[in-house]
Amino acid sequence: MTTPYINIRNLTKKFAQHPVLNQLDLTINAGEIVAILGENGAGKTTLLNLMLGLMPADSGEIQLFGQPASALQQSMALRANIGVMLQQASLPGNLTVLEHLELFSCYYPNPRPLPELIQSCGLSDIVQQRFASLSGGQKQAVLFALAIIGKPVLLFLDEPTVGLDVAARQAFWQQIRQAKADGISVVLTTHYLEEADQLASRILVLKNGHFIADGSPAQLKAFGLTRQICCCTRLSQTLISSWPEVQRVAQLEGQPAAQLDTPKNAASGQQLQIHSRQPEQTLRRLLALDEQLADLTVSGVSLEQAFLQLTQAQEHSA
Numbered sequence: 079m080t081t082p083y084i085n086i087r088n089l090t091k092k093f094a095q096h097p098v099l100n101q102l103d104l105t106i107n108a109g110e111i112v113a114i115l116g117e118n119g120a121g122k123t124t125l126l127n128l129m130l131g132l133m134p135a136d137s138g139e140i141q142l143f144g145q146p147a148s149a150l151q152q153s154m155a156l157r158a159n160i161g162v163m164l165q166q167a168s169l170p171g172n173l174t175v176l177e178h179l180e181l182f183s184c185y186y187p188n189p190r191p192l193p194e195l196i197q198s199c200g201l202s203d204i205v206q207q208r209f210a211s212l213s214g215g216q217k218q219a220v221l222f223a224l225a226i227i228g229k230p231v232l233l234f235l236d237e238p239t240v241g242l243d244v245a246a247r248q249a250f251w252q253q254i255r256q257a258k259a260d261g262i263s264v265v266l267t268t269h270y271l272e273e274a275d276q277l278a279s280r281i282l283v284l285k286n287g288h289f290i291a292d293g294s295p296a297q298l299k300a301f302g303l304t305r306q307i308c309c310c311t312r313l314s315q316t317l318i319s320s321w322p323e324v325q326r327v328a329q330l331e332g333q334p335a336a337q338l339d340t341p342k343n344a345a346s347g348q349q350l351q352i353h354s355r356q357p358e359q360t361l362r363r364l365l366a367l368d369e370q371l372a373d374l375t376v377s378g379v380s381l382e383q384a385f386l387q388l389t390q391a392q393e394h395s396a
Contacts (some may be wrong), residue, residue, distance in 0.1 A: 081144040082234050084109050089138035091124055100287030111264040113278035120284045122267040126236050129255055161222050161230035165237045171210025175201055175220055186228035200225040215246025222253055235266045251276055264361050299378050307355035310347045310373040323356035
């Protein structure tokens, strides 16, 4: 049997007697890109710090490649298998990009050739610039290059695109995709649900100290078999919301909330977005009650909508 890259059992961590992680279990294998989602304070960064041996657990076991995470402090061979890019990372601003790369290259017995690394990470135009002069996106590209310079097989990224503009974020996503193509497994924490949807093969949702969901983006979107129905209808939001299979009804296109109790409203209809656990039943009701139903589409929910449903369901069951 192949040894998991990460194996965590009964992990507990408390701050001021408040359990941030509570008897957490997790296994991550080779070839996965795992995104860990959670609200602020859910414990995502704490979990990464524990896996990297940067803080002690109160109880439980963490193994990396079959060895205790505490062995990272003594084992160069184990550290060489791991690349890390933490959220608060920084570098001396007076050194150039090339000087940083040359310095970090000395830390590893078999580092990536610098010309190849500079090319693959898009650093060619900035290698002679001092780190302090770089833009946010350029700094993240350098930090990513340093994280993979030692040819790791497992890469930890803690909210790596926070504060980046859209272009810089998408460029960084391409770097992660290339890392996967190069055979690197990735553990990623992020606030950006689109980021997890675009990159991850597996998504974990952390809440109240444990994982409330674990699956592919498609599996999470199918949570509760909810579907999204968009249509133009003369029926009121109040009526549709009363149907037992309907979870939520929202008005689209910035229209004022209308109850369609006037001839004008009844003639024109309103654009609604309906989330239904039984879309076939909802469609039958719509078609039976509104002969002028128009602009009808049915789709799966977005990852953001699924995330909200999952966390709200957890709150209601708590």
